[in-house]
Amino acid sequence: MxxxxxxxxxxxxxxxxxxxxxxxxxxxxxxxxxxxxxxxxxxxxxxxxxxxxxxxxxxxxxxxxxxxxxxxxxxxxxxxxxxxxxxxxxxxxxxxxxxxxxxxxxxxxxxxxxxxxxxxxxxxxxxxxxxxxxxxxxxxxxxxxxxxxxxxxxxxxxxxxxxxxxxxxxxxxxxxREAEGRQIVEDTKAAYAKVAAEHPEFAGRTATFAQGLAYDGLLYAYQDGLSTEFLTYLGFAITPGLEKYSKGPGIQAAIPEEKLDVIDADVIVFATEEDENLDNLRAMPTFDTLKAVQQNRAVYTDGTLAGALYFITPLSLMYALDRITPHLEAAVKGESPQEVGG
The missing domain is CATH 3.40.50.1980 (Nitrogenase molybdenum iron protein domain)
Incomplete structure (x- = not known):
């Protein structure tokens, strides 16, 4: 895409x-x-x-x-x-x-x-x-x-x-079906809480969620509360300051490539969908200066996982939980494969 x-x-x-x-x-x-x-x-x-x-x-x-x-x-x-x-x-x-x-x-x-x-x-x-x-x-x-x-x-x-x-x-x-809907929400949050309890190493670490390719010199990232729950429910803290680059509620932060350091964090999740996306990111002159990238703490998703993180519904969150958790475990250790879907 x-x-x-x-x-x-x-x-x-x-x-x-x-x-x-x-x-x-x-x-x-x-x-x-x-x-x-x-x-x-x-x-x-x-x-x-x-x-x-x-x-x-x-x-x-x-x-x-x-x-x-x-x-x-x-x-x-x-x-x-x-x-x-x-x-x-x-x-x-x-x-x-x-x-x-x-x-x-x-x-x-x-x-x-x-x-x-x-x-x-x-x-x-x-x-x-x-x-x-x-x-x-x-x-x-x-x-x-x-x-x-x-x-x-x-x-x-x-x-x-x-x-x-x-x-x-x-x-x-x-x-x-309001009662059933509320139960689905409660069960989804409980599943994340269980995984968070099993991974105390996630607690308090900073994390950024960003799109998987740049557009016209801009990389879109998600400030706290905007499709970032898959990280915060697991104990991560969203990188502060991203909201300064957003034009308003519900709008992603548009980060110029010369300011890309603002997304640096203990872990960065890039919603990549294919190998060409990673090539696109690496073409940004400042991409390789990110410490998370240098230290193998960046996650590059596959296309379906990226879709699940964008959709952020109860079903997609549960799909994502099983698949993003191993990626985050590796990233926290500095062992994240530097390839799409790795």
Missing amino acids: TTNRWRTTLTTAVAVIALTTLAACGGGSGDDTAAADPDGRFPVTVEHEFGETTVAAEPQRIVVAGLTEQDTVLQLGFTPVATTEWYGQQPDAVWPWAHDLLGSAKPTVLNNTDGPQYEEIAKLRPDLIIAVNAGLDQEMYQQLAKIAPTVAQPQGGTQYFSPWDEQAVQTAKALG
Whole structure:
């Protein structure tokens, strides 16, 4: 991949023509009607950044309009009729840690490059749109809400990548599974706490999480609290000062190559995806001056592990835990292989 993993702003160039008519014509036929609710979970009302949304009955035609919510939808036992491609071109826009949960289903894959595909979504006749990590603003939300009940990012959250646990619970609420969602979050954190207890050598050491290649002389790194939980839950402390290079909440720090020393730490995790990424990093004149690089304390992930660290959902975090821990063990000892996926 040669594009920055996170788009911080999205604009929509979609002309919404006869949108309300499309939605109105999308009333479900016999097979699409909401299932009975013997457990009394519905209706549920979910508060979000743009107000609140009531889901009247258990949804049968769920459209995932955000980049990563498919993981939690699948983990909670639901199968979406549509997912949204972020990056990686994975089958059905679902990565390996979640794909088995799809079974034989083949959801429609949407694209969010220019904002939600309103007309395509309307044609799918959804009874619930989950857009917790979809970059929504008020206008986008209102357009989606004309099609079907839409659940947006949590109140006070960012357009993209609000805290992973809040995203998971928000998605679970929309599905009438709040308790189950909270349990999944608790179990995920407990798994990390167990590994942290088994590795006291991680405690208090500084760590940086950075993308796996530079763009136009900039390397994007993640300040504390922005997709860094896989490190902090294990006891590491995120390298301070990165936030000075970020343009705002939810936006990565853009580090110029001449300032690259600010990412130096006891351990650096680079989200590399292929060998060429490491070549790209080494082409930065200041890369080899980093002590973590010189002393074999830098980790270079493979492509799927990089995706898991970017996705930061309960499923991807559990996938990452088993795979990043040996890398971190080696890096702390100064024995990290200096190759992608090593």
